[in-house]
Amino acid sequence: MTSVEEVLTSNLYTQQTKKLYKIGEILGLHEDQLTALSTPERVIQVKIQIKGKDGLIKTFTGWRSQHNSALGPYKGGVRFHPNVTQDEVIALSMIMTWKNSLLQLPYGGGKAGVRVDPKSLSKEELEQLSRNFIDAIYKYIGSNIDVPAPDVNTDSQIMSWFLDEYTKISGKIDPATFTGKPVDLGGLSVREFSTGLGVVHTSKLAAEKFLGGLEGRRVIIQGFGNLGSYAMKFFEENGALVIGVSDSKGGVIDPNGLNYSKLEEVKKTTGSVVNYPSGKKVSNDELIISECDILVPAALENVIHKFNAPKVKAKLIVEGANGPLTADADSILKERQIPVVPDILANSGGVVGSYVEWANNRMGEIINEEDAKKLILARMEKAFNEVYNKYNSLGDQDLRTAAMVVAVERVIRAMKVRGLI
Missing domain, CATH: 3.40.50.720 (NAD(P)-binding Rossmann-like Domain)
Known part of the structure; x- marks a missing residue:
């Protein structure tokens, strides 16, 4: 018999795949299409090592899942958490694909996680960990490839270390590679x-x-x-x-x-x-x-x-x-x-805020904070109205189903014209 504990620790990827297959039934998708939609394009696993205050080497595991790029560069946060798993990161990258599609952002879905309790690290150790993670994945990210952002237990300071390390190791001055940065590095306070x-x-x-x-x-x-x-x-x-x-x-x-x-x-x-x-x-x-x-x-x-x-x-x-x-x-x-x-x-306000920051960096810092806030609210209101109208037209379905139908349909159309599905 299933216990509460088993549910609480159940595989998030399995849960998200169940939700996708439900949408597949509504849209009349076949098994090969659902497999294409649920399988990430690339999952990068890396070993991250730092020298602790005691002089001993500490080893951590990290992942970046790049789920789908049919609509644009991968986009999604980086979380530092002691219980993060590869399947969780893949599931979260899938959620980002649907979220970006629903909000009509020019992105696919990505997500990263490092299995670590950041509260157990000193500031110096946390900086080492952050920089070494970027050292391990820098070849796979960039403003036109994959754009990380803050997530659970990461913040604008960690994005600053990410950006600085990426600049050093790649030789590219490209602040749009990361969002959720401090204002002094091209971030927008509205993103917080x-x-x-x-x-x-x-x-x-x-x-x-x-x-x-x-x-x-x-x-x-x-x-x-x-x-x-x-x-x-x-x-x-x-x-x-x-x-x-x-x-x-x-x-x-x-x-x-x-x-x-x-x-x-x-x-x-x-x-x-x-x-x-x-x-x-x-x-x-x-x-x-x-x-x-x-x-x-x-x-x-x-x-x-x-x-x-x-x-x-x-x-x-x-x-x-x-x-x-x-x-x-x-x-x-x-x-x-x-x-x-x-x-x-x-909760898509975060990625819409990231989109405004990314676009602002690429255009040369021409958006002010008030305009950024208006853009976020307008984009979310448009998406809500689209979902609510779909909810009414579908009949006996819920808001999640309506939102997923809108999001998945857009990704399918993009994959079809690319010849991927």
Whole structure:
């Protein structure tokens, strides 16, 4: 009998392939086409070694999955996490293919991961690791080939080390090779908060369709990293009431609402949101099934599955993380008539922000921050409306299916005219 633990650690690639095969049935794709769509074009595995503070050599494994380039250069983040696997990286690169296609960005899908706990490294060791990873993959990246960006446990500082090392080893001055950089290196400050901004904008659009509007709605955010933190800020600015948040150590719920500034201070000074002075302390599992209007899973994959999906009390789910729902959870929530705004739409503000930065670098820095923000919101609104119209035309299907149909169809058309499928 399948346990919760087995579901939580189940293969993300298997989950994503199941979702793709469902789309294949709707689009009438045959097995060879589905194999072509689910198989990455290249997966690079590398050994990364650094000299630790104790003088001993530490060895880590890293991967870059280049899933599909039919629509353009591979695009996707780099995560540093102790539990990352090759299959997870491949699955995430597949999600990026659909996400970039859905938002009509000129990219294919890519993703990278290094199996490491970055919190266990000193700053000097982290810099070594970052530079040595680029040394290992530099031949396979570039602004016209593959464009990495920040992801879990990576940030603008790591992108700075990536860019500097790439310049040194390749001899190319090409800042558009990486996005999510500091402003001083051609980045845009909007990129730092664009994922959270996009999640809230999509939540607002979905709430207008399914809940009668966002203002006054009770929101729970599972995960309080960069995405969760900015999402809370923008929810608050849009008149929603955030009543629950969590991080890796647990969560807190207050029906009267949580204060963003106070929560940020608590997180900064104590290391966890669980130390918020009011409200009820809860586990992440309890938070997910607590009563609210909008639930935003904004941490890791597979957190909503067949065991807890029947207990979810939210009226609308907006996927901040990549792959937070299993295929089984999708079916259960569809049956329960709880709309789910899928990850490839909801959290795409980050990659749209990256696209604006990439284009700006290539054009010679001509876009200002306000224009960048408008571009992100306009692109996401266009994609949402396209998905919602497809959702209505498909009949008895959910929003994920609608989004996937739109995204997969575009990739198929590109592959067909190239003679790849």
